[in-house]
Amino acid sequence: MAGVAVGALALTFSTSVPMASAHGWTNAPISRAKHCQATPSLNCGNIQWEPQSVEGPKGFPNGGPADGKICSAGIGAFAQLDDQRNGSWPTNWLSSGATYTFKWHFTASHSTTDFRYYITKNGWSQNSPLTRGALELTPFLTVPYSGRPPADIAHSGKLPSGKTGRHMILSVWTIADTGNAFYQCSDVNF
Template sequence: MRKRIGAAMVGLAVAGTTLLATGSASSHGYTDSPLSRQKHCANGTVTNCGDIQWEPQSVEGLKGFPAAGPADGTICAGGNSRFAQLDDPRGGAWPTTKVSSGQNYTFRWTFTANHRTTDFKYYITKNGWNPNQPLTRAALDPQPFLTLPYNGQQPPSSLSHSGTLPSKSGRHVILAVWTVHDTANAFYACSDVQF
């Protein structure tokens, strides 16, 4: 009996060490400037959000966006069905952050556990996109309007960087993608903005 319990404890220790080494359990983050959908859920501005209200930092999915990563219609949840409420356009009723075309905007990520990073990329919806539909690649400008290489470095617990917003008008979604350097995943955050 003791041998079985000891073997089980060793197995759990090895599994836990492997999980931590791959980064899946230790790397989490979200954008709070502009406020992301997951942050709106976590701070109670938006209700009926499901589990994301307790885990705004956990919107993790496969990296390689836009060639890979979450499927169309599941992008804001990072392809994670547990957080599908983030993909619901809610009739265009997500709260927005006011921004201006050509503005030098400061983007901010909060990390509950930081991780070595390849880069941060920011995409925005095209003029004429449909805010009543879940986000798809076809709704986004094909190239990010801002890319911040991070060259495998580990960010601090909060990271701010600036970039120029493209020329837009009306309501849009900014998709922020934090690509983790040494795992197969990235973190996704959708922020609704009003130009």
């Protein structure tokens, strides 16, 4: 009887807690998810414990999370990432047109297709949740990757020219062997 109770408890626990086997976040530019973990006073909710878990359907921009829910990957528990907070998110300072080293940290790795980087259009609405209409839908940098990345990876690329003021960079890590990708939104100033 005790064995049945323990088995039932284990089944309940395993089906009620999301399983996380491999995830990651951007350290450069620092993403909203990572800022939330590093600064709990930002009051971000559950993402402060799981900056690596912003995982949603792959195929962006044709597929992926719905408009307005891109930064949270459509995960309701991470909806604070979609809130623009009237421009109060911490920003990363960048130089338009410069070469930049993008950095990811992984808590474990997945077989990877690529890393893609998108940026908001000039004149985008900084006070509205991120939509495809606010983004330049052709990535300014695509880094093909075959295999599983190490715990930390960096790759360099050129930032778009002609950017000034506040923008957002959407970093997408596309997984090869699942239907998902990881999404990281980083607030930047040029």
